[in-house]
Amino acid sequence: MATPGAQRILADGLWHNNAGLVQLLGLCPLLAVSATVVNALGLGLATTLTLLASNTTVSLLRRQVPAEVRIPVYVLVIATFVTVIGMLMNAYFHALYGILGIFIPLIVTNCAILGRAEAFASRHPAGPAALDGLATGAGFTAVLVVLGAGREVLGRGTLFHNAHLILGDWARGWEIAVLPGYDGFLLAALPPGAFIGLGLLLAGRNAIDARQRRRRHARAGAPAGGEAAA
Amino acid sequence: MTLRQAVSPHLRPPRTVGGTMRLVLYALVPGVLGQLWFFGAGVLWQIGLATATAVATEAAMLHLRGRPLALFLRDWSAVVTAVLLAVSLPGLAPWWMAVLGTAFGLVFAKHLYGGLGHNPFNPAMVGYVVLLVAFPRLMSQWPAPAGLAGGAPGPIAAAHAIFGGGVDAVTAATPLDAVRTQLGQALTLPEIRQGPLWGALGGRGWAAINGLYLAGGAVLVATRTADWRIPAGVLAGIGVPAAFLWAIDPSLHPGLWFHWASGATMLGAFFIATDPVSAATTPRGRLIFGAGIGVLTWLIRTWGGYPDAIAFAVLLMNMAVPLIDRYTPPRIYGHPRGGGHD
Amino acid sequence: MTEGTARGTVIAATVLTACALVGAALVALTHRETAPAIAANRESAVRERLTAVLPPGPFDRSPAQAPLQVRAPAALGSRDALPVYRAVRDGKVIAVVFTAVAPDGYGGAIRLLAGVQRDGGITGVRVIAHQETPGLGDAIEADRSDWIRQFHGRRLGAPPAEAWRVAADGGAFDAITGATITSRAVTGAVRRALVYFRAHRERLLTTDG
Numbered sequence: 001m002a003t004p005g006a007q008r009i010l011a012d013g014l015w016h017n018n019a020g021l022v023q024l025l026g027l028c029p030l031l032a033v034s035a036t037v038v039n040a041l042g043l044g045l046a047t048t049l050t051l052l053a054s055n056t057t058v059s060l061l062r063r064q065v066p067a068e069v070r071i072p073v074y075v076l077v078i079a080t081f082v083t084v085i086g087m088l089m090n091a092y093f094h095a096l097y098g099i100l101g102i103f104i105p106l107i108v109t110n111c112a113i114l115g116r117a118e119a120f121a122s123r124h125p126a127g128p129a130a131l132d133g134l135a136t137g138a139g140f141t142a143v144l145v146v147l148g149a150g151r152e153v154l155g156r157g158t159l160f161h162n163a164h165l166i167l168g169d170w171a172r173g174w175e176i177a178v179l180p181g182y183d184g185f186l187l188a189a190l191p192p193g194a195f196i197g198l199g200l201l202l203a204g205r206n207a208i209d210a211r212q213r214r215r216r217h218a219r220a221g222a223p224a225g226g227e228a229a230a
Numbered sequence: 231m232t233l234r235q236a237v238s239p240h241l242r243p244p245r246t247v248g249g250t251m252r253l254v255l256y257a258l259v260p261g262v263l264g265q266l267w268f269f270g271a272g273v274l275w276q277i278g279l280a281t282a283t284a285v286a287t288e289a290a291m292l293h294l295r296g297r298p299l300a301l302f303l304r305d306w307s308a309v310v311t312a313v314l315l316a317v318s319l320p321g322l323a324p325w326w327m328a329v330l331g332t333a334f335g336l337v338f339a340k341h342l343y344g345g346l347g348h349n350p351f352n353p354a355m356v357g358y359v360v361l362l363v364a365f366p367r368l369m370s371q372w373p374a375p376a377g378l379a380g381g382a383p384g385p386i387a388a389a390h391a392i393f394g395g396g397v398d399a400v401t402a403a404t405p406l407d408a409v410r411t412q413l414g415q416a417l418t419l420p421e422i423r424q425g426p427l428w429g430a431l432g433g434r435g436w437a438a439i440n441g442l443y444l445a446g447g448a449v450l451v452a453t454r455t456a457d458w459r460i461p462a463g464v465l466a467g468i469g470v471p472a473a474f475l476w477a478i479d480p481s482l483h484p485g486l487w488f489h490w491a492s493g494a495t496m497l498g499a500f501f502i503a504t505d506p507v508s509a510a511t512t513p514r515g516r517l518i519f520g521a522g523i524g525v526l527t528w529l530i531r532t533w534g535g536y537p538d539a540i541a542f543a544v545l546l547m548n549m550a551v552p553l554i555d556r557y558t559p560p561r562i563y564g565h566p567r568g569g570g571h572d
Numbered sequence: 573m574t575e576g577t578a579r580g581t582v583i584a585a586t587v588l589t590a591c592a593l594v595g596a597a598l599v600a601l602t603h604r605e606t607a608p609a610i611a612a613n614r615e616s617a618v619r620e621r622l623t624a625v626l627p628p629g630p631f632d633r634s635p636a637q638a639p640l641q642v643r644a645p646a647a648l649g650s651r652d653a654l655p656v657y658r659a660v661r662d663g664k665v666i667a668v669v670f671t672a673v674a675p676d677g678y679g680g681a682i683r684l685l686a687g688v689q690r691d692g693g694i695t696g697v698r699v700i701a702h703q704e705t706p707g708l709g710d711a712i713e714a715d716r717s718d719w720i721r722q723f724h725g726r727r728l729g730a731p732p733a734e735a736w737r738v739a740a741d742g743g744a745f746d747a748i749t750g751a752t753i754t755s756r757a758v759t760g761a762v763r764r765a766l767v768y769f770r771a772h773r774e775r776l777l778t779t780d781g
Binding site: 087 | 580583584585587588591592595596598599602603606609610613614616617706707
């Protein structure tokens with residue numbers, strides 16, 4: 001199987017095949033921990049790190065692992081990395097670990113990770129596999145952070161609340177009161193806000209894609225609409 | 231050019247959507263007058279705010295979706311949504327609540343699903359629940375009923391409270407809230423009902439308002455605008471479990487009359503649950519749909535965390551409508567029961 | 573079974589075992605390296621919480637160390653033993669912090685910390701876990717409103733024990749608007765902790781526990 005180029009891998013992970021917005025994978029943590037930018041970024045980075053490590057390892061092992069036991073091996077690899085990353089976060093980002101709680105160990109069950117191991121890493125060399133892990137993770141993190149930013153601004157009127165939990169004490173003053181004196185639109189901070197926000201992001205992404213497709217058609221002289229409906 | 235297709239029997243429908251919706255609005259009048267009497271002129275401001283928002287939102291959304299404005303604006307459905315939401319709000323709630331709730335309900339629950347006829351959820355109740363979840367404190371601050379703390383606020387006082395920010399009128403716990411809070415204090419119902427909030431059946435004012443909505447609802451049922459099965463189901467769904475527990479221990483469980491005469495029971499049963507778009511459509515299905523709303527309302531009122539439960543119950547049952555309709559097809563003439571719908 | 577598939581099975585089992593062993597080793601190694609840091613983090617998190625409900629330090633040792641375990645279902649609201657932390661200065665216990673549970677919150681049990689000085693005065697109360705309604709009952713969190721701070725400086729007697737209730741029940745403490753049940757639960761839990769302190773003062777204030 002031909003290995004796609006770096007540009008293609010990045011574009012797929014970030015946009016065309018985005019784990020959150022196109023594959024709709026990993027929605028449980030995506031919806032649960034996107035109430036603030038910092039929580040979203042924390043979970044996004046932990047997931048990206050797991051993807052990077054698991055994709056690289058699975059790719060390196062791809063010739064050694066017999067097909068019959070490949071899924072148990074992938075699960076072992078992923079579970080090991082998630083446990084290690086969880087311990088490291090507990091040791092060095094204790095407060096953030098406390099906030100993200102059960103969703104760090106639950107990264108194991110994020111189907112996007114097993115999906116990338118099976119669909120990409122097990123078929124391609126380590127370099128592209130690592131890049132794919134990074135791109136998929138970055139795409140997932142981007143969705144988390146955008147959703148987190150929207151919910152935080154609407155829900156509590158701030159941005160970067162608790163930034164020091166990820167970035168250290170020098171980020172203590174980072175919290176921006178976007179809407180000073182704002183009481184907070186509680187709905188955005190609660191679970192329904194996550195669902196509505198994700199729905200709007202999906203709609204936005206589809207609208208951008210549809211618009212680009214129309215433009216491409218217009219340039220090619222073909223009638224619009226036909227493929228846009230697909 | 232589109233060819234108009236119609237299936238037999240070719241009867242002229244007796245009423246247009248607009249006509250039906252206007253009838254619903256007339257039927258709401260007695261209840262609104264009751265609210266005006268007991269809780270002051272705030273309700274009129276809320277209706278005005280919600281209606282203006284509804285018409286503006288409807289026009290904007292129709293324009294964005296490229297639909298004819300005049301045709302759909304004249305069906306009055308947006309106005310009915312607005313009025314149903316407005317009468318559910320505490321009379322002196324700040325102005326932006328009616329605006330936000332109406333706009334949210336129409337944009338998210340109606341037009342994003344494809345407009346009138348396609349919305350699985352009742353738009354008025356979506357708007358109400360959004361406000362309830364986001365601002366539970368403001369949504370539970372009802373003005374004290376007239377006669378308890380002087381007269382109800384007039385139009386100027388109400389406008390001051392709604393647009394001036396902050397409720398400076400006297401607020402009182404609603405009867406539903408009071409019962410829940412005081413039962414938690416190990417008081418018994420006869421003790422609770424010694425309080426000044428209470429009338430013969432339920433809360434002072436609330437019982438009369440529910441009676442007036444019942445009268446309006448009776449008109450809807452008599453003119454076949456609303457199917458009797460839905461309100462009958464709702465009232466039975468609330469009343470049966472309430473009466474059952476009340477019979478076991480009347481000092482701890484408010485009975486049927488209290489539930490029927492409190493909160494938005496009659497408004498919900500006759501005007502909200504009967505929304506033709508989001509309710510079940512088969513005859514048996516409507517009974518089940520109504521009963522589901524009733525039982526859920528009673529459950530959430532008894533054990534839930536929010537002031538009233540009609541809205542949650544309606545939305546939950548809206549979700550069940552496709553399933554209900556699927557399993558309750560009416561028997562087709564000449565076919566055996568349970569068969570022949572494929 | 574042919575020899576080929578048997579060999580395949582052995583290879584598969586070997587690979588799987590090897591992966592499991594390497595994974596376990598990696599986890600064990602990380603655990604050994606991070607365990608002290610994690611334990612220190614846990615302790616400092618407890619210490620930070622205690623600081624909010626204790627008078628200002630310094631203390632002889634961290635109050636998070638070696639708490640008493642007290643089992644008092646009626647007074648502290650839990651069938652399990654709950655930690656009671658002690659702040660020691662110059663060899664004398666100057667304040668204790670109860671972990672108390674209000675079992676009658678609206679959304680279930682509310683866990684709180686209540687700091688009490690030698691003389692029975694409250695040095696601070698903080699809620700550490702609850703499931704109250706967002707926007708109503710969650711005002712018991714110190715980040716969301718000042719409600720929980722009204723207990724600071726109060727004691728049994730000021731107000732008198734029978735007035736340790738919310739205003740709706742004829743007591744001296746304001747209830748949170750729209751969350752009378754939650755306020756009542758927290759106030760009751762604090763009162764019961766104070767009554768327990770008065771009854772067991774001697775034992776709680778002895779340094780050797």
